[in-house]
Every structure is written in structure tokens, then in C-alpha cells.
Amino acid sequence: MxxxxxxxxxxxxxxxxxxxxxxxxxxxxxxxxxxxxxxxxxxxxxxxxxxxxxxxxxxxxxxxxxxxxxxxxxxxxxxxxxxxxxxxxxxxxxxxxxxxxxxxxxxxxxxxxxxxxxxxxxxxxxxxxxxxxxxxxxxxxxxxxxxxxxxxxxxxxxxxxxxxxxxxxxxxxxxxxxxxxxxxxxxxxxxxxxxxxxxxxxxxxxxxxxxxxxxxxxxxxxxxxxxxxxxxxxxxxxxxxxxxxxxxxxxxxxxxxxxxxxxxxxxxxxxxxxQMNFPIGRFLRFGLVGLSGVFVDMAILYLLSDPTTLALPLTRSKIIAGEIAIVNNFLWNDAWTFADVSMRQQEWRHRLKRFLKFNIICLAGLVLNVLVLNLVFNFLIPNRYIANLIAIAVATVWNFWVNLKLSWRVTDVK
The missing domain is CATH 3.90.550.10 (Spore Coat Polysaccharide Biosynthesis Protein SpsA; Chain A)
Incomplete structure (x- = not known):
């Protein structure tokens, strides 16, 4: 042409x-x-x-x-x-x-x-x-x-x-x-x-x-x-x-x-x-990643705490299951939910820094999760899996909002 x-x-x-x-x-x-x-x-x-x-x-x-x-x-x-x-x-x-x-x-x-x-x-x-x-x-x-x-x-x-x-x-x-x-x-x-x-x-x-x-x-x-x-x-x-x-x-x-x-x-x-200026699209992606973490969390919780498997105490099982789910969620969020930020800070020290922040925030969310789990299980719904789902939902909002403000943000400016 x-x-x-x-x-x-x-x-x-x-x-x-x-x-x-x-x-x-x-x-x-x-x-x-x-x-x-x-x-x-x-x-x-x-x-x-x-x-x-x-x-x-x-x-x-x-x-x-x-x-x-x-x-x-x-x-x-x-x-x-x-x-x-x-x-x-x-x-x-x-x-x-x-x-x-x-x-x-x-x-x-x-x-x-x-x-x-x-x-x-x-x-x-x-x-x-x-x-x-x-x-x-x-x-x-x-x-x-x-x-x-x-x-x-x-x-x-x-x-x-x-x-x-x-x-x-x-x-x-x-x-x-x-x-x-x-x-x-x-x-x-x-x-x-x-x-x-x-x-x-x-x-x-x-x-x-x-x-x-x-x-x-x-x-x-x-x-x-x-x-x-x-x-x-x-x-x-x-x-x-x-x-x-x-x-x-x-x-x-x-x-x-x-x-x-x-x-x-x-x-x-x-x-x-x-009015709230809430990033709906990013939250939906965060929620989908969190959903994958739910399956990981549930599977590990079952393997550790169910009477037919290892029968470990509920709280200890929840902490281990939650940490494994945190690693899963970080990898997906870094590659997808907050990819626009991650692409601008790709060095390993940046990624490690994001993971540490994400882990600390989610561990705080995990404490909240465990508290809600035990409250719901012991006083409201005596079903470990329903109680766990409710606890996850409460912690998700916490995890998203604090990570949005602290974990995935550009801190190094040339």
C-alpha cells in the first residue's frame, strides 16, 4: 500500500x-x-x-x-x-x-x-x-x-x-x-x-x-x-x-x-x-482472588481440623490454613488485581516489601477472622464452615481497603 x-x-x-x-x-x-x-x-x-x-x-x-x-x-x-x-x-x-x-x-x-x-x-x-x-x-x-x-x-x-x-x-x-x-x-x-x-x-x-x-x-x-x-x-x-x-x-x-x-x-x-470514590473494578478482582483463597483455606482447614483427618484444634488449624491462603492471594493480587502498580515496581526488593506488608495486614485480618469465627461458631451458628465463610467475608473488606492504601502503591519516584 x-x-x-x-x-x-x-x-x-x-x-x-x-x-x-x-x-x-x-x-x-x-x-x-x-x-x-x-x-x-x-x-x-x-x-x-x-x-x-x-x-x-x-x-x-x-x-x-x-x-x-x-x-x-x-x-x-x-x-x-x-x-x-x-x-x-x-x-x-x-x-x-x-x-x-x-x-x-x-x-x-x-x-x-x-x-x-x-x-x-x-x-x-x-x-x-x-x-x-x-x-x-x-x-x-x-x-x-x-x-x-x-x-x-x-x-x-x-x-x-x-x-x-x-x-x-x-x-x-x-x-x-x-x-x-x-x-x-x-x-x-x-x-x-x-x-x-x-x-x-x-x-x-x-x-x-x-x-x-x-x-x-x-x-x-x-x-x-x-x-x-x-x-x-x-x-x-x-x-x-x-x-x-x-x-x-x-x-x-x-x-x-x-x-x-x-x-x-x-x-x-x-x-x-x-460519593465514596470506591474502586469497584479493583475490588471485584480482589474478591475473585479472595474466592480462590477461600477454596485453599477451606481445603487446608478440613485436612487439619476435621475429626476424620488430623483433628487438630480449630484455632491452630485456622491460623495455618489462613497463612497458606495469604500466600496464594498475594501471588494472584500482585499479578492481576494490582498489576498496574506491580509493573512499575518489578524488582525483588519491591515484591518482597509488598508481600511483607500484605502478610502483616492479612495477619491482622486473620486475627479478626479468628475472632469472628469463634464468636459465630460458639454463640450463633455451630457450623465450622458457615462460621468460617462469615469470618472470611468480614476480613475481606479489611484486607482490601488497607492493602489498597498501604501495600500496592508507588513509593519510589525517579
């Missing part, structure tokens, strides 16, 4: 994932604000990109001629999808291409595209032709009739999936039910909250910092945006004709993570969190 064609690539926005209130206008070109910007996030879609650009251009040229743009946002695909898309720009003047080399992820790709967009209405469609392009006109009609958000849904009349397995159908429905339990105020507003095919008014999400996890950006739009009226249009999700599916178990884990984070950062809990 020559230098002149590279120059025409869109510049990748940087900074926070926030949509500007006014459309992006490049003063060096003859750009002007337009009605509709459609983002097509891609990764290894070389075999599909030409077809989808052709179909979308024909459809939108008839519906809103000259008043739209297509923006391909490619995550530096090894098959050079961005290069194929770039070669089409002469034939399709409404097409622009962005190549991201420093970031990855579907949700952030969509937001970066929206940041560079000129449209008053912002949309997203998959680049693999699994979203039928003809539904776009129905979604646009819904917006023109006053909706803030128009969603293509598989779960209303006219919608469905073409050939999903029983397992995939079960996982999809299960994810939706789980979402309704965790975040009913968001997922209860649409029939297909996992849809990746929708459009929204710029004004509904302008000046809001989005913080997506994984690929379900619709949750972020509804949860954080100022979305009033919502309309839905049924569509049948088609199996891809070219390329390979990118849906894995990891997407379901990210979906649950996203639900929990939205639940803790929006609504009443979100307002409390803002």
Missing part, C-alpha cells in the same frame, strides 16, 4: 471513551455533519468486507442518499481486512476506514468509530453478514419516528436464529435471565439485550464516559446513556457464510463481568460508589 492511501485512513481517537456532543468535522477537508454514521467493527473479515460494503451502500443510497457514512474499524487484522476495505473507498465515497494497532475489542472499536463519526444518528452492524442489512431501513424509520434507540431483536415477532444448537440457545437465554436478575432496570427495557445491531441518537450518549467489557455495548448504551423511547425491530440472525465464528466461553464470562460492573456503577449503588 502506498503512502497516499495510508494518509486517508481515519485517525484513531485516544483518551476516554466519550462521544462528543457535536459531530466530528475535519477542518482540513470539506466534511460536513450528516444524518447517519454506521460503524462496522472487523477482525479477520477479508472475505466478507466487500460484500457488506456493497450491500449497505446500495441500500442506504436509496434510503438516505448522500446523508450517511460507513466507517470500518479494523483491529489490525492479520488478513489485512483494513487494506481490502481501504481499496474500496474510491468506488464507495461514503466509506472510511480506521486501523487500530494499539487497542483491541469490539466494544471499544465501535466507540472509537462513533468518536470519529459525523452523524447525528450512530449505528453498529457486524461485518460478517449475520445481521441482515435490509433491517437498517426499519431501524432508521424507528429513529425518524422519535425513538432515541432502535434495536434489532431476535426475540420479538419476526425475529429468531437460523441454526443455533440447543446449547447455544440455552446459553443465550440463560445469559438474558441472569441479566434480568442482576440488572433489571437495563435488561428489562429491551427483549434482546445481547443484540449487537442497533442505532442510537448521538444526544442520548453524548458526554457520557462509556466503560464496556467484552462485546455487548448495548448494555453500556442503555445503562449509562440518557435513553428515552426505545423501538425494536425483529430480525433473523443468520449463520456466517465466510470466516469463522468468534463466540467463545470468554464472551459469556465478560458479559457477566459487565453486568456486575454496570450494577455497581449505575443507579443508587453507583451514586454511593461515586
Amino acid at each position: 502506498n503512502f497516499n492511501s495510508l494518509k486517508s485512513l481515519l485517525t484513531v481517537p485516544t483518551g476516554s471513551l466519550q462521544i462528543p456532543e457535536s459531530p466530528f468535522i475535519n477542518v482540513d477537508r470539506t466534511d460536513k455533519a450528516i444524518y447517519f454514521s454506521l460503524i462496522i467493527p472487523t477482525y479477520k473479515e477479508r472475505d466478507n468486507i466487500q460484500n457488506i460494503i456493497r450491500i449497505l451502500s446500495q441500500l442506504l443510497d436509496e434510503f438516505i442518499p448522500g446523508d450517511y457514512e460507513l466507517i470500518v474499524v479494523d483491529d489490525d487484522s492479520p488478513d489485512r481486512t483494513w487494506e481490502v476495505a481501504q481499496s474500496l473507498t474510491d468506488k464507495y465515497p461514503q466509506l472510511q476506514v480506521m486501523r487500530r494497532q494499539q487497542e483491541r475489542g469490539l466494544s471499544s472499536a465501535v466507540i472509537r468509530g462513533w468518536q470519529a463519526a459525523r452523524g447525528r444518528i450512530l449505528g453498529v452492524i457486524d461485518g460478517d453478514l449475520q445481521h441482515p442489512p435490509e433491517v437498517l431501513t426499519q431501524l432508521l424509520s424507528g429513529i425518524q419516528q422519535g425513538a432515541d434507540l432502535a434495536v434489532a431483536s431476535r426475540n420479538i415477532e419476526g425475529g429468531g436464529v437460523s441454526s443455533w444448537s440447543v446449547v447455544r440457545r440455552f446459553l443465550s437465554r440463560g445469559a438474558q435471565v441472569l441479566g434480568l436478575i442482576i440488572l433489571p432496570s437495563v435488561l428489562g427495557r429491551v427483549s434482546d439485550p445481547m443484540s449487537g445491531y442497533f442505532m442510537v441518537r448521538r444526544s442520548a450518549i453524548a458526554n457520557v464516559t462509556l466503560n464496556p467489557v467484552g462485546y455487548k455495548i448495548l448494555l453500556e448504551v442503555i445503562g449509562r446513556g440518557k435513553v428515552g423511547e426505545i423501538t425494536e425491530v425483529g430480525y433473523v440472525f443468520c449463520e456466517r457464510k465466510e470466516g469463522e465464528s468468534k463466540v467463545t466461553w470468554k464472551q459469556y464470562v465478560e458479559y457477566i463481568h459487565h453486568l456486575v460492573r454496570l450494577r455497581l456503577s449505575t443507579g443508587r449503588l453507583g451514586r454511593v460508589n461515586q
Whole structure:
């Protein structure tokens, strides 16, 4: 590819994932604000990109001629999808291409595209032709009739999936039910909250910092945006004709993570969190690490104290089990929960210093843990394992907050 064609690539926005209130206008070109910007996030879609650009251009040229743009946002695909898309720009003047080399992820790709967009209405469609392009006109009609958000849904009349397995159908429905339990105020507003095919008014999400996890950006739009009226249009999700599916178990884990984070950062809990300035994301990671420590703690406690094993005294067994769990938790927290700090202080003396602090703080927490364990076991619930879980929960809050303030912080400044 020559230098002149590279120059025409869109510049990748940087900074926070926030949509500007006014459309992006490049003063060096003859750009002007337009009605509709459609983002097509891609990764290894070389075999599909030409077809989808052709179909979308024909459809939108008839519906809103000259008043739209297509923006391909490619995550530096090894098959050079961005290069194929770039070669089409002469034939399709409404097409622009962005190549991201420093970031990855579907949700952030969509937001970066929206940041560079000129449209008053912002949309997203998959680049693999699994979203039928003809539904776009129905979604646009819904917006023109006053909706803030128009969603293509598989779960209303006219919608469905073409050939999903029983397992995939079960996982999809299960994810939706789980979402309704965790975040009913968001997922209860649409029939297909996992849809990746929708459009929204710029004004509904302008000046809001989005913080997506994984690929379900619709949750972020509804949860954080100022979305009033919502309309839905049924569509049948088609199996891809070219390329390979990118849906894995990891997407379901990210979906649950996203639900929990939205639940803790929006609504009443979100307002409390803002007032307390509490690092929810870091606490969730700390909690997951602590959960691994629970299994270690429980296993060692059983081996040491159960009457069928070593039958050691409960307090002594708890101290040994707790210390082993502390070592487990430190290793995971240093590598994951506080990795941003650890990476800046990687020398062994720094790591040893963090471990000693962590150990002292957690030993203090262990004293608290033992006290709570004995109080609950002797006076409230005469079950060693339930009492132990309650003691662990109390100590977790102590351990996180004090370690946040003392153990993982940058102390050496060059």
C-alpha cells in the first residue's frame, strides 16, 4: 500500500471513551455533519468486507442518499481486512476506514468509530453478514419516528436464529435471565439485550464516559446513556457464510463481568460508589482472588481440623490454613488485581516489601477472622464452615481497603 492511501485512513481517537456532543468535522477537508454514521467493527473479515460494503451502500443510497457514512474499524487484522476495505473507498465515497494497532475489542472499536463519526444518528452492524442489512431501513424509520434507540431483536415477532444448537440457545437465554436478575432496570427495557445491531441518537450518549467489557455495548448504551423511547425491530440472525465464528466461553464470562460492573456503577449503588470514590473494578478482582483463597483455606482447614483427618484444634488449624491462603492471594493480587502498580515496581526488593506488608495486614485480618469465627461458631451458628465463610467475608473488606492504601502503591519516584 502506498503512502497516499495510508494518509486517508481515519485517525484513531485516544483518551476516554466519550462521544462528543457535536459531530466530528475535519477542518482540513470539506466534511460536513450528516444524518447517519454506521460503524462496522472487523477482525479477520477479508472475505466478507466487500460484500457488506456493497450491500449497505446500495441500500442506504436509496434510503438516505448522500446523508450517511460507513466507517470500518479494523483491529489490525492479520488478513489485512483494513487494506481490502481501504481499496474500496474510491468506488464507495461514503466509506472510511480506521486501523487500530494499539487497542483491541469490539466494544471499544465501535466507540472509537462513533468518536470519529459525523452523524447525528450512530449505528453498529457486524461485518460478517449475520445481521441482515435490509433491517437498517426499519431501524432508521424507528429513529425518524422519535425513538432515541432502535434495536434489532431476535426475540420479538419476526425475529429468531437460523441454526443455533440447543446449547447455544440455552446459553443465550440463560445469559438474558441472569441479566434480568442482576440488572433489571437495563435488561428489562429491551427483549434482546445481547443484540449487537442497533442505532442510537448521538444526544442520548453524548458526554457520557462509556466503560464496556467484552462485546455487548448495548448494555453500556442503555445503562449509562440518557435513553428515552426505545423501538425494536425483529430480525433473523443468520449463520456466517465466510470466516469463522468468534463466540467463545470468554464472551459469556465478560458479559457477566459487565453486568456486575454496570450494577455497581449505575443507579443508587453507583451514586454511593461515586460519593465514596470506591474502586469497584479493583475490588471485584480482589474478591475473585479472595474466592480462590477461600477454596485453599477451606481445603487446608478440613485436612487439619476435621475429626476424620488430623483433628487438630480449630484455632491452630485456622491460623495455618489462613497463612497458606495469604500466600496464594498475594501471588494472584500482585499479578492481576494490582498489576498496574506491580509493573512499575518489578524488582525483588519491591515484591518482597509488598508481600511483607500484605502478610502483616492479612495477619491482622486473620486475627479478626479468628475472632469472628469463634464468636459465630460458639454463640450463633455451630457450623465450622458457615462460621468460617462469615469470618472470611468480614476480613475481606479489611484486607482490601488497607492493602489498597498501604501495600500496592508507588513509593519510589525517579
